[in-house]
Amino acid sequence: MELIEAITTRASKRKFKDQPIPHEIINKILTISLRAPSWANSQPWEIAVSTGKTSDIIKSRIYKSASNDDPGNPDFPFPVLWPEKQSKNMFETGKHRYESLKISRDDNDKRKEITLSNYLFFGSQTAIFIYMDENLGCWSMLDCGILLQNILLCVNDFGLGACPQAYLVRYPDVLRDAFNLSSSKKFVVGISIGYYDEKEDINNIYTSRNDLNEIVKFYD
Numbered sequence: 001m002e003l004i005e006a007i008t009t010r011a012s013k014r015k016f017k018d019q020p021i022p023h024e025i026i027n028k029i030l031t032i033s034l035r036a037p038s039w040a041n042s043q044p045w046e047i048a049v050s051t052g053k054t055s056d057i058i059k060s061r062i063y064k065s066a067s068n069d070d071p072g073n074p075d076f077p078f079p080v081l082w083p084e085k086q087s088k089n090m091f092e093t094g095k096h097r098y099e100s101l102k103i104s105r106d107d108n109d110k111r112k113e114i115t116l117s118n119y120l121f122f123g124s125q126t127a128i129f130i131y132m133d134e135n136l137g138c139w140s141m142l143d144c145g146i147l148l149q150n151i152l153l154c155v156n157d158f159g160l161g162a163c164p165q166a167y168l169v170r171y172p173d174v175l176r177d178a179f180n181l182s183s184s185k186k187f188v189v190g191i192s193i194g195y196y197d198e199k200e201d202i203n204n205i206y207t208s209r210n211d212l213n214e215i216v217k218f219y220d
């Protein structure tokens with residue numbers, strides 16, 4: 001797959017098959033992705049790949065917390081108030097998603113079911129977690145973001161699907177427990193990754209972007 005095709009065809013997938021991904025494939029994806037640039041090649045990221053029984057334990061614990069409306073304590077707090085433009089983008093993306101899935105605005109049960117499926121890795125057995133040391137700051141977070149995009153593009157190139165998820169790091173103590181990490185390790189993001197059925201409506205949502213002229217200005 002050409003780079004431009006990998007970028008333009010990538011879209012988040014949210015329904016995976018219950019099929020394990022061989023470790024060699026994950027290793028190939030991560031070896032390539034770890035070519036990401038970082039501040040002075042500091043390589044601030046650390047990665048935990050959850051599969052098998054570890055995934056079962058994480059999923060059952062975070063699903064239970066989310067079902068009980070536990071707000072969690074993410075290491076990097078979730079934003080509460082978004083500026084108007086970003087709120088509008090998010091509202092329209094949500095509206096488009098639920099319309100595509102033919103779920104009405106007031107079907108709270110169905111919406112909750114979809115939200116909760118976040119905590120089950122959207123049906124996959126595998127999730128990749130990016131974390132970093134507490135002494136690193138926002139520039140290292142930026143580096144982790146570049147790594148995240150590399151992973152998403154490689155996953156697409158390998159014919160697999162992925163969804164980056166803030167929700168997966170909502171209960172970081174569960175992750176530190178599962179991966180035997182000290183409290184000095186802070187979770188940036190999780191990525192569910194798996195095989196998926198292209199015919200599923202939820203795997204066929206292509207989100208829009210603001211027009212170029214709303215975002216880019218040339219200063220000659």
Ligand SMILES: Cc1cc2nc3c(=O)[nH]c(=O)nc-3n(C[C@H](O)[C@H](O)[C@H](O)COP(=O)(O)O)c2cc1C
Pocket residue numbers: 010011012013014093118163164165166167168189205206207
């Ligand atoms: C940092 C980050 C966190 C995200 N968290 C979630 C999440 O918790 N759950 C989810 O379903 N999607 C999550 N997403 C996916 C976005 O909703 C998605 O990227 C966006 O709507 C654009 O759609 P696309 O990925 O299909 O282009 C996240 C994306 C990013 C980059």
